Amino acid sequence: MKILVVEDDQFHARYVLDAISEELPEVTEIAHAINRDEAEDEARAGEFEAIVMDLQMEHGNGIDAARAIWAHNPQTRILFWSNYADEAYLRGISQIVPEASAYGYVLKTATRDRLKLALRAVLFEGQIMISRELYQYQRQGQPSSALDKSEYAVLLDLALGLQDKMIAERQNLSLRTVQNRLQSLYDKLGIDEEDGPALNKRVRALNCAIRKKALNLQTLESAEAEYQRWCESQ
Amino acid sequence: MKILVVEDDQFHARYVLDAISEELPEVTEIAHAINRDEAEDEARAGEFEAIVMDLQMEHGNGIDAARAIWAHNPQTRILFWSNYADEAYLRGISQIVPEASAYGYVLKTATRDRLKLALRAVLFEGQIMISRELYQYQRQGQPSSALDKSEYAVLLDLALGLQDKMIAERQNLSLRTVQNRLQSLYDKLGIDEEDGPALNKRVRALNCAIRKKALNLQTLESAEAEYQRWCESQ
DNA sequence: ATATTTTTTGCGGGAACCCGCAATCGCGCG
DNA sequence: CGCGCGATTGCGGGTTCCCGCAAAAAATAT
Numbered sequence: 165m166k167i168l169v170v171e172d173d174q175f176h177a178r179y180v181l182d183a184i185s186e187e188l189p190e191v192t193e194i195a196h197a198i199n200r201d202e203a204e205d206e207a208r209a210g211e212f213e214a215i216v217m218d219l220q221m222e223h224g225n226g227i228d229a230a231r232a233i234w235a236h237n238p239q240t241r242i243l244f245w246s247n248y249a250d251e252a253y254l255r256g257i258s259q260i261v262p263e264a265s266a267y268g269y270v271l272k273t274a275t276r277d278r279l280k281l282a283l284r285a286v287l288f289e290g291q292i293m294i295s296r297e298l299y300q301y302q303r304q305g306q307p308s309s310a311l312d313k314s315e316y317a318v319l320l321d322l323a324l325g326l327q328d329k330m331i332a333e334r335q336n337l338s339l340r341t342v343q344n345r346l347q348s349l350y351d352k353l354g355i356d357e358e359d360g361p362a363l364n365k366r367v368r369a370l371n372c373a374i375r376k377k378a379l380n381l382q383t384l385e386s387a388e389a390e391y392q393r394w395c396e397s398q
Numbered sequence: 399m400k401i402l403v404v405e406d407d408q409f410h411a412r413y414v415l416d417a418i419s420e421e422l423p424e425v426t427e428i429a430h431a432i433n434r435d436e437a438e439d440e441a442r443a444g445e446f447e448a449i450v451m452d453l454q455m456e457h458g459n460g461i462d463a464a465r466a467i468w469a470h471n472p473q474t475r476i477l478f479w480s481n482y483a484d485e486a487y488l489r490g491i492s493q494i495v496p497e498a499s500a501y502g503y504v505l506k507t508a509t510r511d512r513l514k515l516a517l518r519a520v521l522f523e524g525q526i527m528i529s530r531e532l533y534q535y536q537r538q539g540q541p542s543s544a545l546d547k548s549e550y551a552v553l554l555d556l557a558l559g560l561q562d563k564m565i566a567e568r569q570n571l572s573l574r575t576v577q578n579r580l581q582s583l584y585d586k587l588g589i590d591e592e593d594g595p596a597l598n599k600r601v602r603a604l605n606c607a608i609r610k611k612a613l614n615l616q617t618l619e620s621a622e623a624e625y626q627r628w629c630e631s632q
Numbered sequence: 633a634t635a636t637t638t639t640t641t642g643c644g645g646g647a648a649c650c651c652g653c654a655a656t657c658g659c660g661c662g
Numbered sequence: 663c664g665c666g667c668g669a670t671t672g673c674g675g676g677t678t679c680c681c682g683c684a685a686a687a688a689a690t691a692t
Contacts (some may be wrong), residue, residue: 325598325599367601382613
């Protein structure tokens with residue numbers, strides 16, 4: 165079994181590499197990449213079955229790297245390994261994970277045993293495993309306060325700075341429906357129930373989404389890139 | 399000499415602690431805190447002359463911790479030690495650093511020698527030392543594309559979601575002047591020169607500021623807290 | 633002290649935004 | 663089939679935002 169570790173922090177890389185060799189004696193080859201480009205090159209060349217991927221890297225983020233790798237080989241199992249329990253990351257990942265694959269999400273603050281467990285469960289056994297801290301975001305059961313897919317799409321467009329008309333075009337909705345979505349976004353982000361004087365709801369929505377970690381820098385960058393592509397295809 | 403290390407990542411903490419004991423034999427006592435509250439308690443109790451402070455922590459950010467510590471003892475020398483070269487951090491720090499103190503900013507990606515150099519220069523010699531990657535933001539020489547103090551203040555208020563009238567009130571400016579500031583913000587963030595259709599400038603400004611790292615999550619949180627305080631004092 | 637440039641401020645209008653109201657559409661259920 | 667409930671859409675109006683224009687004020691140069 166061949167494993168690729170993508171991690172730009174030398175200490176964290178060493179830690180994972182050690183954990184792998186302790187927990188997975190089945191592994192015959194371990195490679196190590198320290199940014200997105202290296203990761204994609206390695207993955208293309210090496211045909212790894214399993215990858216441990218850091219989400220925050222100096223150059224390029226882990227989600228884009230994963231998308232590229234999965235596009236090339238959808239069966240690759242990827243364990244994401246991150247400092248932060250941001251809803252934004254989980255949403256980003258769920259959007260790109262292919263049917264054929266297994267993945268997992270572990271926090272860097274997890275114990276060594278939990279990391280090892282995730283390594284075995286995801287990379288070796290091909291299970292799905294998501295840290296409890298994040299799993300709450302995934303449950304679409306309760307409608308209240310959890311953004312559904314279409315609301316999240318509108319949130320992304322709002323965050324880019326698109327105006328209503330253009331969001332409508334991109335999402336194939338009428339203008340008024342977009343405004344309804346915005347309305348429910350404002351509700352779910354809790355924008356009107358704040359004391360103090362009235363605020364600019366659009367900006368406030370972005371602010372709240374970021375503070376609640378429904379969006380983060382990587383999300384914005386990815387959405388921006390996707391939007392640029394969409395623009396050119398128009 | 400007594401040093402306090404504030405760092406919630408065990409590997410990074412160990413790395414700094416080692417570097418300190420290698421480079422600064424003058425140190426007689428090293429303490430270690432892993433979040434903002436611990437840091438403030440330690441600092442209050444221990445009267446440290448020098449601190450190494452991580453900026454990204456799970457609980458509470460380093461800038462707020464530094465503000466509290468400096469409020470209690472303005473001569474404390476603080477070396478900030480961070481993963482990211484965000485303008486937002488540097489601006490946040492410059493706003494709170496007292497006259498009497500020395501501080502520094504080193505990236506975690508710096509070499510061990512550079513870290514040691516910074517440790518000695520800032521903590522022992524009391525110099526100011528700022529990583530080159532950030533220093534560009536500090537030069538107020540060229541007006542173009544660098545936000546001046548008053549523009550930055552307006553940017554913060556915009557980011558909170560305040561509307562023009564309220565920004566005017568908070569900054570003691572006329573409504574129209576606020577709009578002028580916004581105008582120059584839009585220019586400097588490069589908002590109109592983008593291709594594609596028109597955007598919502600307010601939201602776009604926040605988006606760009608974040609992507610350019612003029613603002614980040616910690617900035618927004620701090621600004622929010624400050625705004626809440628301001629509201630209550632009104 | 634005077635002239636020139638820059639900044640601030642007011643006014644006004646067009647566009648975008650927010651949202652209440654009501655008609656319409658879609659869809660499951662008795 | 664007919665009914666009911668929620669989501670979608672159009673319309674209208676009040677508000678905020680963006681910005682050009684020009685006068686007043688302040689800063690700077692001559």
